[in-house]
Amino acid sequence: MDSIKVGLLGFGVVGSGVVKVLQKNSAEIEKRVGRKIELAAIADLDLKTDRGVKVDKKILTTDGFAVCADPQIDIIVETVGGTGIAAKFIETALSHGKHVVTANKALLSEKGEPLFALAEKQGKLLLFEAAVGGAIPIVRTLKTDLASEKIEKIFGILNGTCNFILTKLANEGGEFAEVLADAQKRGFAEADPTLDIEGGDTAHKIALLASIAFGAKIDFSKIHIEGITKLSAADFEFARRLNRKIKLIAIAKKENGEIEIRVNPTLLPIESPLAKIDGVTNAIAVHGQNLGQIILSGPGAGSLPTATAVVGDIIEAARGSEIPSRGVPERLLQKFPIKKIDAIESEFYLRFAVKDVAGVIRDISNVLAKYELSIRDILQLDLNEFKREVPLVILLHKNSELLVRKAVEEINQLKCVNGKTVVLRVEE
Amino acid sequence: MDSIKVGLLGFGVVGSGVVKVLQKNSAEIEKRVGRKIELAAIADLDLKTDRGVKVDKKILTTDGFAVCADPQIDIIVETVGGTGIAAKFIETALSHGKHVVTANKALLSEKGEPLFALAEKQGKLLLFEAAVGGAIPIVRTLKTDLASEKIEKIFGILNGTCNFILTKLANEGGEFAEVLADAQKRGFAEADPTLDIEGGDTAHKIALLASIAFGAKIDFSKIHIEGITKLSAADFEFARRLNRKIKLIAIAKKENGEIEIRVNPTLLPIESPLAKIDGVTNAIAVHGQNLGQIILSGPGAGSLPTATAVVGDIIEAARGSEIPSRGVPERLLQKFPIKKIDAIESEFYLRFAVKDVAGVIRDISNVLAKYELSIRDILQLDLNEFKREVPLVILLHKNSELLVRKAVEEINQLKCVNGKTVVLRVEE
Numbered sequence: 001m002d003s004i005k006v007g008l009l010g011f012g013v014v015g016s017g018v019v020k021v022l023q024k025n026s027a028e029i030e031k032r033v034g035r036k037i038e039l040a041a042i043a044d045l046d047l048k049t050d051r052g053v054k055v056d057k058k059i060l061t062t063d064g065f066a067v068c069a070d071p072q073i074d075i076i077v078e079t080v081g082g083t084g085i086a087a088k089f090i091e092t093a094l095s096h097g098k099h100v101v102t103a104n105k106a107l108l109s110e111k112g113e114p115l116f117a118l119a120e121k122q123g124k125l126l127l128f129e130a131a132v133g134g135a136i137p138i139v140r141t142l143k144t145d146l147a148s149e150k151i152e153k154i155f156g157i158l159n160g161t162c163n164f165i166l167t168k169l170a171n172e173g174g175e176f177a178e179v180l181a182d183a184q185k186r187g188f189a190e191a192d193p194t195l196d197i198e199g200g201d202t203a204h205k206i207a208l209l210a211s212i213a214f215g216a217k218i219d220f221s222k223i224h225i226e227g228i229t230k231l232s233a234a235d236f237e238f239a240r241r242l243n244r245k246i247k248l249i250a251i252a253k254k255e256n257g258e259i260e261i262r263v264n265p266t267l268l269p270i271e272s273p274l275a276k277i278d279g280v281t282n283a284i285a286v287h288g289q290n291l292g293q294i295i296l297s298g299p300g301a302g303s304l305p306t307a308t309a310v311v312g313d314i315i316e317a318a319r320g321s322e323i324p325s326r327g328v329p330e331r332l333l334q335k336f337p338i339k340k341i342d343a344i345e346s347e348f349y350l351r352f353a354v355k356d357v358a359g360v361i362r363d364i365s366n367v368l369a370k371y372e373l374s375i376r377d378i379l380q381l382d383l384n385e386f387k388r389e390v391p392l393v394i395l396l397h398k399n400s401e402l403l404v405r406k407a408v409e410e411i412n413q414l415k416c417v418n419g420k421t422v423v424l425r426v427e428e
Numbered sequence: 429m430d431s432i433k434v435g436l437l438g439f440g441v442v443g444s445g446v447v448k449v450l451q452k453n454s455a456e457i458e459k460r461v462g463r464k465i466e467l468a469a470i471a472d473l474d475l476k477t478d479r480g481v482k483v484d485k486k487i488l489t490t491d492g493f494a495v496c497a498d499p500q501i502d503i504i505v506e507t508v509g510g511t512g513i514a515a516k517f518i519e520t521a522l523s524h525g526k527h528v529v530t531a532n533k534a535l536l537s538e539k540g541e542p543l544f545a546l547a548e549k550q551g552k553l554l555l556f557e558a559a560v561g562g563a564i565p566i567v568r569t570l571k572t573d574l575a576s577e578k579i580e581k582i583f584g585i586l587n588g589t590c591n592f593i594l595t596k597l598a599n600e601g602g603e604f605a606e607v608l609a610d611a612q613k614r615g616f617a618e619a620d621p622t623l624d625i626e627g628g629d630t631a632h633k634i635a636l637l638a639s640i641a642f643g644a645k646i647d648f649s650k651i652h653i654e655g656i657t658k659l660s661a662a663d664f665e666f667a668r669r670l671n672r673k674i675k676l677i678a679i680a681k682k683e684n685g686e687i688e689i690r691v692n693p694t695l696l697p698i699e700s701p702l703a704k705i706d707g708v709t710n711a712i713a714v715h716g717q718n719l720g721q722i723i724l725s726g727p728g729a730g731s732l733p734t735a736t737a738v739v740g741d742i743i744e745a746a747r748g749s750e751i752p753s754r755g756v757p758e759r760l761l762q763k764f765p766i767k768k769i770d771a772i773e774s775e776f777y778l779r780f781a782v783k784d785v786a787g788v789i790r791d792i793s794n795v796l797a798k799y800e801l802s803i804r805d806i807l808q809l810d811l812n813e814f815k816r817e818v819p820l821v822i823l824l825h826k827n828s829e830l831l832v833r834k835a836v837e838e839i840n841q842l843k844c845v846n847g848k849t850v851v852l853r854v855e856e
Contacts, residue, residue: 017718020718021718024578024717024718025576025577025578028576028578028643029575029576031643031756031757031760032575032643032752032755032756033575129573134719135573135716135718135719135722136722137722137724140568140569140572140573141568141569144565144568144572144743144744145568145736145737146736146740147456147457147461147740147743148453148457148736148739148740148742148743149449149453149456149736150452150453150456215456215459273704273725276701276704288736289452289732290445290448290449290453290735291562291726291727291733291736292563292726292727292730292733293726294565294725294726295723295725295726296565296723296725297701297723298719298720298721298722299719299721299722302720304718304720305718305719305720307718308576308577308716308719309573309576311576312572312575312576314576315576316572319751320750322747322748324460327460328459328460329462332459
């Protein structure tokens with residue numbers, strides 16, 4: 001039988017990984033697909049740099065659009081990234097009747113709707129296993145194994161850069177800026193780390209997972225996103241004493257026809273499975289009515305793990321899969337209301353910087369009582385190595401964000417409180 | 429479009445779970461498949477017992493073979509269990525051109541070859557996601573996401589009963605027999621627990637996983653199997669002091685064209701991911717050339733988690749999947765040589781029961797030196813609460829089973845050693 005022909009757009013870290021995986025495992029892949037997978041074209045503006053991989057010069061081109069339109073090509077792999085030209089490439093490829101495989105979570109979560117619609121109209125697949133959790137098989141698991149389940153909640157550590165930084169701050173101390181600089185030096189953080197450390201990348205990923213898990217169209221702009229940049233050494237010290245770890249957690253829940261979706265630093269009990277996920281590893285917990293909880297973990301990024309997922313998608317397309325790209329036909333995806341952050345209830349960690357004067361706890365607890373916020377734990381430590389002020393931590397029982405925020409605003413006006421209060425969420 | 433018609437054989441724990449999942453999630457499933465899934469027949473010898481689920485009496489029958497031959501039915505779900513009549517049912521169903529979904533690991537791993545061959549000949553699927561790890565999506569992950577990968581090693585906790593017992597022995601002490609009795613009382617162990625505690629069930633599961641991961645036919649009789657019945661309280665105490673946990677581990681590796689496959693109690697470092705898997709939870713680590721390691725964990729058994737996996741397979745069949753039942757067409761599955769246990773190298777834990785006399789360590793270390801076995805750790809504890817003899821533990825560096833066994837046989841003849849030496853494997 002004829003080989004399946006793949007056109008690769010972008011010959012960078014992931015793209016060159018894809019070439020390596022296709023070359024190294026070609027015999028295994030052919031066995032599993034029943035046909036040869038042939039890399040027929042590679043498009044990149046830079047054709048000079050050595051990618052540590054041998055390819056026939058004849059398949060190299062700088063014209064990505066020509067590859068997308070090439071009638072010989074069956075599957076386009078987009079590893080260009082970004083939400084600009086990548087969208088045009090994918091649109092062109094789909095319009096020319098090709099399946100598309102991508103790891104581009106920013107594009108799919110922010111501007112994916114017309115592309116998914118076009119794919120379905122064309123009867124083609126737009127696959128993105130590599131967009132979330134690198135080689136962790138979460139996307140396909142939601143579309144296949146868990147197609148029989150009503151998923152209630154997804155809870156994940158989805159960004160390796162953040163988890164590396166948080167692990168280091170927890171284990172070795174130090175302040176955020178130093179550890180970030182170290183992560184950058186070691187290649188675990190980008191030169192511009194904004195998308196990672198401010199939580200945007202994590203939000204892209206949870207949006208895609210929620211879409212499949214709940215059969216929903218997710219309006220990305222409505223996701224509540226907090227990053228990890230406001231955490232300080234004191235928070236890690238308090239977390240340790242509270243037997244907790246701070247992780248950047250993405251949560252998506254569906255309850256009573258509404259979706260709750262957010263990204264925020266969260267204090268987890270140290271014995272909880274996600275608290276034990278350290279370094280650049282990612283992990284995703286899925287809760288369902290019938291299955292209880294499953295957890296998938298592994299390398300969340302990296303050239304070869306990501307490429308393994310991309311080639312897994314190429315194989316799915318080559319095998320002629322009939323599974324819709326997001327698990328449910330596009331016309332059946334629903335637009336559930338997204339809960340406003342004000343209305344979301346959780347437990348809270350409040351760290352106040354207080355003056356060392358009498359009556360502080362009385363004044364703060366007065367305000368909390370006014371909003372009917374009940375205190376679960378209270379902890380004041382003489383951590384003057386961290387700050388001029390005395391840090392005071394209060395853990396609140398489950399309550400709505402709105403009430404907590406109002407109380408904190410009022411407390412911040414008290415004379416005995418200096419600076420801004422740190423508000424973190426707590427999950428069991 | 430017409431509905432997909434399912435015939436269920438066996439209306440027990442898993443069977444009634446399948447009915448519940450199909451009923452509770454029918455709308456979600458129809459969305460994902462594009463057709464209704466209809467439970468058209470249920471066969472069981474006992475039609476009286478209340479299964480806590482409402483079904484139309486008209487679909488109940490005691491004649492399983494009639495269901496397998498019913499021309500209206502598209503997919504047969506076999507939850508009868510065992511290697512006897514279940515094989516006949518599956519054969520009949522496949523012969524009549526139906527897809528078959530089963531959770532029957534004993535049958536598929538010991539006598540599955542003719543059934544898989546028949547399924548392929550008939551162009552039908554014989555699916556078994558629920559046979560390994562309940563709702564953990566390991567079978568499909570190996571066939572799809574990891575179809576792009578050369579898998580090097582699978583390492584798993586695959587039996588919830590054993591893991592429950594081992595967790596209790598580690599955390600609360602006690603002897604094996606008491607804890608087993610407690611597990612039976614609490615429904616975590618069968619009345620006849622042999623298949624679980626002697627490792628047979630774990631071996632069935634690793635055989636199926638190895639088959640998919642390595643594209644291989646596995647001769648089940650060649651798997652080295654040790655259970656957990658010989659462990660005593662002393663071993664858990666030593667493990668604790670060595671900063672290790674004892675887990676019943678299934679391992680399958682492929683190296684230099686040979687397969688190593690075995691089930692044995694293993695000492696793992698407490699910080700390793702599988703050491704942290706407690707209670708009835710299962711977990712599977714998959715190592716590959718490119719992906720590094722991924723770990724999947726979740727409930728390894730139970731009516732609804734297992735049923736979730738069964739219905740996932742029904743959905744795969746209903747979607748018209750072209751993926752071969754074991755990931756690779758039957759004719760391309762290879763028969764790799766299975767390594768003899770003698771030739772397998774690992775680190776070892778030896779617990780001797782020694783008399784409290786001078787020269788014991790000299791005599792034992794003399795024998796070890798003769799076989800060129802070098803000692804990594806040595807630990808003697810005054811644990812006379814456990815035994816009349818003094819227990820002495822020696823950890824050996826990596827060596828072949830054969831040499832270690834020869835040395836142990838010789839040491840067991842020494843006058844200063846009483847009773848039988850416990851030999852466990854150690855992994856990092």
